[in-house]
Amino acid sequence: MLHVDDIQLAFGGVKALSGVSVHADKGKITAVIGPNGAGKTSLFNVISGFYRPQSGKVTLDGEDISPLKPHARAYRGMSRTFQNIALFHGMTVLDNIKLGAHTNLRSGVISAGLRLPLTRNEEAKLDEEIQREVVGLLELDHVQHHHVEDLAYGLQKRVELARALVMKPKILLLDEPVAGMNREEKREMSRFVLGVKKDWNTTVLLIEHDMSMVMGISDHVVVLSFGKPIASGTPDEVRANPDVIKAYLGGADEPARTAA
Structure with a gap:
């Protein structure tokens, strides 16, 4: 459903993304994780058209949407939530x-x-x-x-x-959907996301730093560190990957840490 190939994104002399590729299969939940500054939100902004990368390509359902602006991508079937709530007050x-x-x-x-x-x-x-x-x-x-x-x-x-x-949407981008929630609210949101996948067969691309949710609902996990991909696979494969343990989840003597 979604192919993000070899994205290069820099702001001045700072490289935000270096050779990042992510593939989200139709009807599956793909999670993108990584520590602070890994480039997760920058990747979402590239996918949704808010950032224009120096090189690389974004393909949605077989169409190259790289030149399209955000509203045009929405018309192609891309929908997104944001890390910070962006509802209209004064409305029901x-x-x-x-x-x-x-x-x-x-x-x-x-x-x-x-x-x-x-x-x-x-x-x-x-x-x-x-x-x-x-x-x-x-x-x-x-x-x-x-x-x-x-x-x-x-x-x-x-x-x-x-x-x-x-x-x-053909693909739903969720930017930290359970950030700031208590345990019960996280369980409910996980249930709703799984329901969307099951009942609507919607493809979901997810940024989240709650590892319990990520490992519990994802079909595929991609790990970024300092703007570069370091691992990709099933939740079990990622959980056992030594590079991921070192960069994100914490070693045997170090508790797992979360990141924005």
């Missing part, structure tokens, strides 16, 4: 979720402004789909009419996931 949960569906709507500005039948029919259909496919899946029924700023942190992160899902 349902309205925040509906904003994510703009790539699937056909009515334009004039039709929407005049409330023409096309717009009204699209919105009615969208409401039904959100209720049936997204709100229920993420168990947001009881808060869908609440303002997002009134929700607990874990629920706000869930709303962000719902907004990304309503696009019906």
Whole structure:
């Protein structure tokens, strides 16, 4: 589904990514891990089009999307959440979720402004789909009419996931989806991500530094260190890799450490 090949990214004289390649198979969960400064978020910004690398290629479902801007990649089926919550305060949960569906709507500005039948029919259909496919899946029924700023942190992160899902993406990029959550909220989010994979067959690319979640839900793990790939494989293979243990997970006499 996604091929990221030999990405080279530098800011002035600082190399953020050096020869990074990541392949995410269709319907699988691929995790990218690494210590502080490893280049994980820079990689996501390259994939989603916020950064333009000096060289390398990003291919989505067989199409080279390297020249495309972020909004064009969204129209190709790429959706993303961010490390910091980016919801619209003053709006309800349902309205925040509906904003994510703009790539699937056909009515334009004039039709929407005049409330023409096309717009009204699209919105009615969208409401039904959100209720049936997204709100229920993420168990947001009881808060869908609440303002997002009134929700607990874990629920706000869930709303962000719902907004990304309503696009019906080919690939879903999750940037630290359980950062700042308590143990129960992490378990719930892991369950929801697995549900998206199972029920929608969505390809997921995940950045996360909670190793319990990564090793528990991922099909494939890629490890970065100082902008370079050092390991790739199944969770068990990565967990046992001596380079990973040294660079990230900690040695036998050193407790595992987490990173942003």
